[in-house]
Amino acid sequence: MDLVDLMTEKAFLGQEFLTWLWFKSEERGSAIRLENSGIDVELVFEKHLLLESGEGESYEKMICQGLQAELKEARTGLAMGKKIEQARLLLTRDAYEYHLTLKGSLFEFRSVKLPKTMAGEEEGNDPGAVEGKILDRIALYEMCLRTMDELFGMFLARRVGDDWPQELTRLNEWIKSANLARQN
Numbered sequence: 001m002d003l004v005d006l007m008t009e010k011a012f013l014g015q016e017f018l019t020w021l022w023f024k025s026e027e028r029g030s031a032i033r034l035e036n037s038g039i040d041v042e043l044v045f046e047k048h049l050l051l052e053s054g055e056g057e058s059y060e061k062m063i064c065q066g067l068q069a070e071l072k073e074a075r076t077g078l079a080m081g082k083k084i085e086q087a088r089l090l091l092t093r094d095a096y097e098y099h100l101t102l103k104g105s106l107f108e109f110r111s112v113k114l115p116k117t118m119a120g121e122e123e124g125n126d127p128g129a130v131e132g133k134i135l136d137r138i139a140l141y142e143m144c145l146r147t148m149d150e151l152f153g154m155f156l157a158r159r160v161g162d163d164w165p166q167e168l169t170r171l172n173e174w175i176k177s178a179n180l181a182r183q184n
Helices: 003-009 011-027 072-079 127-159 164-183
Strands: 031-033 040-053 060-065 083-093 096-103 108-113
Touching: 011 031, 011 040, 011 083, 011 127, 011 164, 040 072, 040 127, 060 072, 072 083, 072 164, 083 127, 096 127, 108 127, 127 164
Parallel strands: none
Antiparallel strands: 031 040, 040 060, 040 083, 083 096, 096 108
């Protein structure tokens, strides 16, 4: 099996991760406790979700835009068997806000917007200030990536763990609850 076939075969994992993340972010009012570091991060699905289903000629895309509370259409899509392929996220950790788009099938980060810092306010051609700004940005990227890695690790531990059937039941109930609320 070549790399492209392997990536195609495992694309579902990133899509399941995005669905699980959305579920976890709503479970505690956008707060998710990182198990390894023991801190809470805030994760909000913002304004834009791309859902996909099918293959070849039966391939469909569904773009859902709106405020988090208005993403009921996306949950309906999940209930119909569509998979989250891409999501716009607001991640807050240690008072730093990151805006990013995560593509599920390739676990690809797009349009990462780093938080503003004091280092960003320093202007001029001072080599020390420029170096400080670059190092600050690198540290912010690393914090964002470490956080997403830890979230993915939590997902994988559950996904292959004995408690996955219970987690999946709760996730399915969460999807159905939005559809029941929408019908009423």
